[in-house]
Amino acid sequence: xxxxxxxxxxxxxxxxxxxxxxxxxxxxxxxxxxxxxxxxxxxxxxxxxxxxxxxxxxxxxxxxxxxxxxxxxxxxxxxxxxxxxxxxxxxxxxxxxxxxxxxxxxxxxxxxxxxxxxxxxxxxxxxxxxxxxxxxxxxxxxxxxxxxxxxxxxxxxxxxxxxxxxxxxxxxxxxxxxxxxxxxxxxxxxxxxxxxxxxxxxxxxxxxxxxxxxxxxxxxxxxxxxxxxxxxxxxxxxxxxxxxxxxxxxxxxxxxxxxxxxxxxxxxxxxxxxxxxxxxxxxxxxxxxxxxxxxxxxxxxxxxxxxxxxxxxxxxxxxxx
Ligand SMILES: Nc1ncnc2c1ncn2[C@@H]1O[C@H](COP(=O)(O)OP(=O)(O)OP(=O)(O)O)[C@@H](O)[C@H]1O
Ligand SMILES: [Mg+2]
Numbered sequence: 154x155x156x157x158x159x160x161x162x163x164x165x166x167x168x169x170x171x172x173x174x175x176x177x178x179x180x181x182x183x184x185x186x187x188x189x190x191x192x193x194x195x196x197x198x199x200x201x202x203x204x205x206x207x208x209x210x211x212x213x214x215x216x217x218x219x220x221x222x223x224x225x226x227x228x229x230x231x232x233x234x235x236x237x238x239x240x241x242x243x244x245x246x247x248x249x250x251x252x253x254x255x256x257x258x259x260x261x262x263x264x265x266x267x268x269x270x271x272x273x274x275x276x277x278x279x280x281x282x283x284x285x286x287x288x289x290x291x292x293x294x295x296x297x298x299x300x301x302x303x304x305x306x307x308x309x310x311x312x313x314x315x316x317x318x319x320x321x322x323x324x325x326x327x328x329x330x331x332x333x334x335x336x337x338x339x340x341x342x343x344x345x346x347x348x349x350x351x352x353x354x355x356x357x358x359x360x361x362x363x364x365x366x367x368x369x370x371x372x373x374x375x376x377x378x379x380x381x382x383x384x385x386x387x388x389x390x391x392x393x394x395x396x397x398x399x400x401x402x403x404x405x406x407x408x409x410x411x412x413x414x415x416x417x418x419x420x421x422x423x424x425x426x427x428x429x430x431x432x433x434x435x436x437x438x439x440x441x442x443x444x445x446x447x448x449x450x451x452x453x454x455x456x457x458x459x460x461x462x463x464x465x466x467x468x469x470x471x472x473x474x
Contacts, residue, residue, distance in 0.1 A: 182227065221282065239280050341424055394409030
């Protein structure tokens, strides 16, 4: 494993030199071939059977690093970097591909920095495709950029990804980012967005830094979906002011949260009220945009309902204080 990873890391067997960029190539796949690879992902997650390709990415979901040309999915060969990540529908949960695509589109409308996403259907299976932010194109070549998720940056084992707290993440940003004020604000917006859409799975591997030419900054956001529409996931991965149920949080939780982070309570409150007010309209427009592109899906109404409830509750509790 480890041929094409998150960031600019590639692993090779002892004594093997990394291939030169001139050797990089990409293999186009027929829909049937791709469908077979996707079906076999649980047994062959790194595609080692496929001409020894060794693709590795973190996370619980089945995924594949790929490259896209003219909307056609290709696989990297001879050490070539991938440019996109493909995720398959999660078994036993309805509409996860549509859910994540919708939430990422909504995040963009809400002003968060997120990579472009799309859905491509292969033999009737919808696949979620996201642009990689740890890649850039230079002279028509894909170049790998260094990224580090917050577990890595904190030296926390990935099995303990639910242990870093929000307070620890905010101080990490303050200590590491070259644009700490901007990134602190971005992270606050992410925390509130996740609360409003009901994303309970925002753990420390779902947020990363990019170490670019100009220093370390918060990466674009990824893995945003409304887990609240599924039966299991109502409690947030990271507590806010001691509480884990965003829908029940009150001003006192956010006061506590502001005390333990570099952000003033006034800013926290303003950000919540502004975002809660805006998100219902943006979700409606995103629903229209999504339906125009991909047709209707029942999960969209469920997400819209979560958003309506959580934003209404927040606007109500904050209007009292
Ligand atoms: N657009 C992207 N560009 C670059 N790297 C990405 C991108 N999206 C995800 N990654 C990397 O891939 C890893 C896994 O992605 P992601 O979190 O979306 O998967 P997941 O299986 O849904 O995760 P989880 O276990 O949190 O459910 C991330 O931790 C990140 O390092
Ligand atoms: Mg993840």
